[in-house]
Amino acid sequence: MQLKLLKMMVRIRSLEERIASEYSSQEMRCPTHLSIGQEAAAAGVGLALSKKDVAVSSHRGHGHYIGKGGDLKRMMAEIYGKETGCSMGRGGSMHLIDREVGFEGTTAIVGNSIPVGVGLGLALQAQKRKNISVVFLGDGAVEEGAFYESANFAAVRNLPVLFVCENNLYSVYSPLSVRQPKNRQIYKMVQGMGIKSIIADGNNVEDVFKAVSKAKAEILKKKQPIFIEMPTYRWREHCGPNFDNHIGYRDEKEFLRWQKKDPIKIFSNKLLKNKSISQAQLEKIYLSVAKEIDEAFDFAKKSPFPKLNLSESTIFAK
Amino acid sequence: MKKQRIIPFSKAINEALHFSMSNDKNVILYGLGVDDPMEIFGTTEGLAKKFGNDRVFDVPTSENAITGVGIGASIGGLIPVMTHQRLDFFLLAMDQLVNAAAKWYFMFGEQRSIPITVRLIIGRGWGQGPTHSQNLQSWFAHIPGLKVVMPSTPEDAKGLLLASIADKNPVVFLEHRWLHNLKGHVEKKAVPIPLGKASVLRKGKDITLVTMSYATIESIHASDYLKEHFNISCEIIDLRTVSPVDYGTVFKSISKTGKVLVLDTGMKNCSISSEIIARIAEKFWGKLDKRPEQLALPDFPEGTSPALTKDYHVSAEDIIKRVLFMSDIKSKQKISLERQFPHDVPGDWFTGPF
Numbered sequence: 001m002q003l004k005l006l007k008m009m010v011r012i013r014s015l016e017e018r019i020a021s022e023y024s025s026q027e028m029r030c031p032t033h034l035s036i037g038q039e040a041a042a043a044g045v046g047l048a049l050s051k052k053d054v055a056v057s058s059h060r061g062h063g064h065y066i067g068k069g070g071d072l073k074r075m076m077a078e079i080y081g082k083e084t085g086c087s088m089g090r091g092g093s094m095h096l097i098d099r100e101v102g103f104e105g106t107t108a109i110v111g112n113s114i115p116v117g118v119g120l121g122l123a124l125q126a127q128k129r130k131n132i133s134v135v136f137l138g139d140g141a142v143e144e145g146a147f148y149e150s151a152n153f154a155a156v157r158n159l160p161v162l163f164v165c166e167n168n169l170y171s172v173y174s175p176l177s178v179r180q181p182k183n184r185q186i187y188k189m190v191q192g193m194g195i196k197s198i199i200a201d202g203n204n205v206e207d208v209f210k211a212v213s214k215a216k217a218e219i220l221k222k223k224q225p226i227f228i229e230m231p232t233y234r235w236r237e238h239c240g241p242n243f244d245n246h247i248g249y250r251d252e253k254e255f256l257r258w259q260k261k262d263p264i265k266i267f268s269n270k271l272l273k274n275k276s277i278s279q280a281q282l283e284k285i286y287l288s289v290a291k292e293i294d295e296a297f298d299f300a301k302k303s304p305f306p307k308l309n310l311s312e313s314t315i316f317a318k
Numbered sequence: 319m320k321k322q323r324i325i326p327f328s329k330a331i332n333e334a335l336h337f338s339m340s341n342d343k344n345v346i347l348y349g350l351g352v353d354d355p356m357e358i359f360g361t362t363e364g365l366a367k368k369f370g371n372d373r374v375f376d377v378p379t380s381e382n383a384i385t386g387v388g389i390g391a392s393i394g395g396l397i398p399v400m401t402h403q404r405l406d407f408f409l410l411a412m413d414q415l416v417n418a419a420a421k422w423y424f425m426f427g428e429q430r431s432i433p434i435t436v437r438l439i440i441g442r443g444w445g446q447g448p449t450h451s452q453n454l455q456s457w458f459a460h461i462p463g464l465k466v467v468m469p470s471t472p473e474d475a476k477g478l479l480l481a482s483i484a485d486k487n488p489v490v491f492l493e494h495r496w497l498h499n500l501k502g503h504v505e506k507k508a509v510p511i512p513l514g515k516a517s518v519l520r521k522g523k524d525i526t527l528v529t530m531s532y533a534t535i536e537s538i539h540a541s542d543y544l545k546e547h548f549n550i551s552c553e554i555i556d557l558r559t560v561s562p563v564d565y566g567t568v569f570k571s572i573s574k575t576g577k578v579l580v581l582d583t584g585m586k587n588c589s590i591s592s593e594i595i596a597r598i599a600e601k602f603w604g605k606l607d608k609r610p611e612q613l614a615l616p617d618f619p620e621g622t623s624p625a626l627t628k629d630y631h632v633s634a635e636d637i638i639k640r641v642l643f644m645s646d647i648k649s650k651q652k653i654s655l656e657r658q659f660p661h662d663v664p665g666d667w668f669t670g671p672f
Contacts, residue, residue, distance in 0.1 A: 054394070088427030097426045104393055105426055109417050115383040116418060119390020126346070126372065126396060133390075146413070149383030156378060312562075315424050315463045317431030317486040 001047065002276055003285070005205045008043035009264045011289045012063045015072065018293050019062075019079070020241035027301070028079050030092035033060040037235035040201075040263035041166050042067035044208025045134060048216065052129070054102040054120045056113040057136035059094045060234075061106030064136045069101035072292055076300035083306040084299070090306075110171075111137070111144030114163075118150045121159035121225070132160045132219050140171030142186055143179055148193070154225040155194050161225040162215055163190075166202055168234040173249040187229035195227050202230030203263040233258035323506060328360040328498040330472040331437075334479035335362065335399065337508040339369050342397060345483060346373045348384065349401030349437070358401055359439075359498045381407055385414035388434045389422065398434050399483055403672075405438040405492070406449045419488040420463035431486045435479070440531070440583070441495035442631055443662035444670050447622030453584035453615070455530070456593070458490045459561035465489045465513050466561040468583075470534035472502040474558055477511030484510060494532040494583065495672075496664035516564035518571070522553035525577040525641055528568055528594060530557045532664075533581040533632060539655055540637035550645055560590045565597060572598060576607035577644055581632060582614035589614050608644045613637060624662045633661075 016034045023032065035042065038060075046067025049055065057064040065075060071086065078085030079093045087095050094108040104120060107113040117135035124131050141147055142165060154161045167186060169176050180186075187197040196218075200211035208230060215226045235255070237244035245252045271277040325333075339345045352358060353366035353376055366374040377384050381402065388398035402408045408415075415436070423431040441451045458466045467482055467489055469475040475493070482489040519534065520541055529537045534556045541552040553571050557563060572578045578598060582591035591612040598610045613632045620630060635653050642649055659666045 056390075086427065087425060087429075090427055091425045095425050097429060099429060104390075104430075105422075107418065109413060112386070112413060112417055115386025115414060116390035116393070118383070119387035119392070120394045122387055122391045123394020123396050126391075127394070146382055146386065149378065149380030150386065152378055153380060153383050153387060314428065316465075317423055317428070 001209070002206070002271060004047055005043050005209060006264070006267055006271065006277070007285050007289065008047060008067055009039040009205060009267065010285055011292065012039045012042055012066050013264055014286070014289050015066065015293050015296070016062060018297065020236070022297070023241040029081060030079060031239050032079065032093040032241070033239050034236050034241065035060050035063040035234065037258065037262070038166055038168060038202065038232045039063055040203050040205040040208050041164065041230045041232060044205045045136075045164055045212050048209050048212035049102070049134065050131065051101050052131045053134060053216070054104050054124070054131070055134040055136065056104050056117040056120070057106040058110065058113060058138060058141065059106065059108050060138065061096055061136065062093070065096040065098065065103055065106065068098070068103040070096065070098035070103050071100075072296035073299040074098070076296040077303045080300040080303070081305065082300055082303035084303040088306055111141045111146035114141060114146050115150040115153070118154045118159060118161055121154060121161040122157065124160050125157070130220055132162055132216050134162045134164060136164050136166070138171070139165065139167040139169065139176060139186060140179070143171070151190065151193055151195055151225070151227070158223045159225055160219050160223070162212065162219060163225065163227040164212075165227065165229045167229055167231045170234060170238070170250070172238045175250070185229070187227060190227045195225055197227040197229070199229045199231070202232030203261045203266065205263055205267050233261070235259065322503045324501050325472060325504050326498065327472040327475050327500045327502070330476035330504045331361040331479055331493065332363050333504070334476045334483070334508070335365055336368070338399070338480060338483040339365065339373065341508075344395060345397045345399060346391070347399045347401070348375045348377050350377060350379060351403060352376060352401055358403060359495070361498070362401070381410040382414055385411040385436070386418060389414060389418050389432050392432050392434050393430050397483065399437065400434065401437045403439055404450050405440050405454060406452050408436070408438050415464070415488070416461050420461045423487065424463060432488045433486045435482045435489045435491055437491045437493060439493050439495055442532070442620065443496070443627050444668065445622045445624070446620070446672065448619040450672065451620050455492055455560050455584055456589045459590060463488065464561065465559065466492065467513060467559050468492045468531040469558060470497065470529070470531055470556050472500060472504045474511060474517070474556070476504050477509050478513065478558060480508050481510040481513050485513060489513070492531065496532050497535070499665060499667045500535070511558070514559045514562045514564055516558055516567040517556045518553065518567065519556045520552060520554040522551035522575070524551045524575060525579060525644060526553045526555060526568070526571040526575045527637070528555045528557065528578065528580040528591075530560055530581070530590065531583050533583050536632060536634045537581055537637055539634035540641065543634065543638055543653070543655060544641055547651070548642065548645070548647060548649070550641060552641065563590070563594060568594065569601060572602060572606070578606070578610045579637070579640055579644065580610070580612040581637065582612065584615060585617050586612065586614040587617045611640055611644060613640060624660070627662050
């Protein structure tokens with residue numbers, strides 16, 4: 001599993017870095033929210049789940065889609081606005097879906113997918129399935145009414161739902177200090193709602209993996225939702241490919257402090273040090289991932305654009 | 319003549335729910351008070367007892383989340399029917415309705431439609447006032463990806479609700495509170511009525527009245543009076559579904575009568591009636607006998623006091639006067655229908671409070 005976790009993080013990082021490097025060519029014509037720096041949560045959660053567990057996420061959802069096993073080619077085709085995209089070019093970067101692997105979609109309005117994920121939990125409960133529904137959200141979504149309503153609903157109906165809250169300290173450019181009271185710990189507040197809540201190191205992929213594996217078992221056994229807060233950090237700008245430490249809403253020192261906690265570097269160094277992996281193996285991982293990414297970009301670029309279809313069949317199912 | 323089976327509109331809704339839940343075990347029903355002693359004006363009678371708390375349940379006061387929960391549950395294979403006792407409270411759920419339910423099928427490349435039915439009760443009068451009575455059908459009709467249904471008769475209420483629940487797409491089902499006690503013939507068996515098809519409720523040759531929901535009832539009274547006193551024959555087209563509108567049936571009738579009056583239970587600005595008038599103007603420019611007319615609420619909130627609602631709503635008298643005007647009849651006759659009850663209730667069965 002360690003190698004899988006590492007490779008997954010490398011896959012997410014490399015793909016997003018490739019998006020960043022090609023973004024300026026103006027071929028990916030949609031807002032794109034990169035999660036570089038936050039790969040541990042996406043990889044650790046995704047790999048702790050089975051294909052039959054379902055998940056939904058938000059605008060910053062590339063990592064969650066990939067972590068759950070989403071198809072890279074169809075993801076890149078979607079971001080390039082192509083007909084072969086996972087949403088036929090209609091949704092773009094913020095509307096990724098791969099139902100084959102239980103990834104039921106990312107949506108663009110903050111907090112919007114939270115009740116949808118809870119509803120997926122209601123269906124799992126009704127069908128007496130041994131699976132859970134995972135709702136990825138950020139610290140900003142915790143400020144939306146939809147979060148409280150949904151968490152309350154999950155608690156009162158004992159739904160098999162895992163809330164994964166990546167707290168990356170910022171909502172767009174607004175720091176937590178202007179959004180939530182000083183000294184609040186999100187997971188403790190949620191605990192007060194009657195939901196078991198824990199905190200895991202959002203930059204430590206093994207910590208995330210263990211916490212989620214344990215939480216899944218407990219959700220199914222005790223028939224109750226769980227909330228996990230994962231502190232982490234967004235390295236790049238809110239929306240777009242660039243670093244933005246120079247514009248003044250956060251300071252360089254904070255960024256450097258978090259960059260030292262790079263989830264990939266920390267984990268690969270650990271594996272190298274305890275000889276779980278050799279330098280050659282590590283290079284092989286990067287090479288193999290680079291090939292996957294080349295193929296995904298190639299597929300996306302070569303795919304045709306969709307044609308505008310204004311027939312009713314595009315908005316209503318028969 | 320076949321024996322009539324007369325039941326109230328609320329019972330017709332109830333029969334559609336009973337049938338749908340028996341017919342498909344994936345159908346669930348929830349909303350504030352669905353299993354309380356009031357049983358949503360009788361519409362949910364006996365459902366909780368018959369189908370149990372897993373399928374029929376009361377919920378937290380969280381309109382937005384429970385709408386999203388319905389969306390998620392439907393993706394997971396359930397068929398949720400949600401009930402809100404007033405449309406006005408459901409406005410808290412517009413994000414889930416507009417950004418999620420209506421968009422899901424389109425924005426995820428036609429992979430999963432959202433088969434939910436949202437029952438909203440609309441109304442008027444008896445002090446419901448500015449925030450307990452709004453007829454906002456045009457809000458929903460403006461959103462592609464939603465179907466908006468407004469039944470007028472008990473038979474249609476049953477058939478349209480059956481079709482709404484069976485539909486694979488999100489349906490907003492608007493029940494007018496003043497119709498719940500309206501009685502009429504309803505088939506015992508379940509006969510779904512296709513969405514998007516208007517009905518020709520009365521055949522006529524002189525003028526077309528396009529109606530919806532409670533406005534249909536006023537139009538029937540007006541039509542009877544016009545026939546009796548002025549020998550004017552009205553063709554009543556009851557829209558049944560206000561999105562999509564069945565323009566084919568509307569246009570066919572206008573081609574025959576050459577005159578059209580469109581009624582709406584909501585406010586005039588950006589209304590269903592104003593949209594229909596616009597489409598008629600585009601299609602029939604210069605070909606009508608009279609300019610197309612509409613009667614809707616003023617662009618002003620409904621007040622609470624009975625003194626403020628008396629001349630606010632569109633009555634049968636208003637319809638009669640407008641039809642006479644369109645027919646070039648100047649009558650000195652005082653138009654007065656024999657109403658046995660105050661203006662702000664649908665009948666003597668309604669004594670409040672909501």
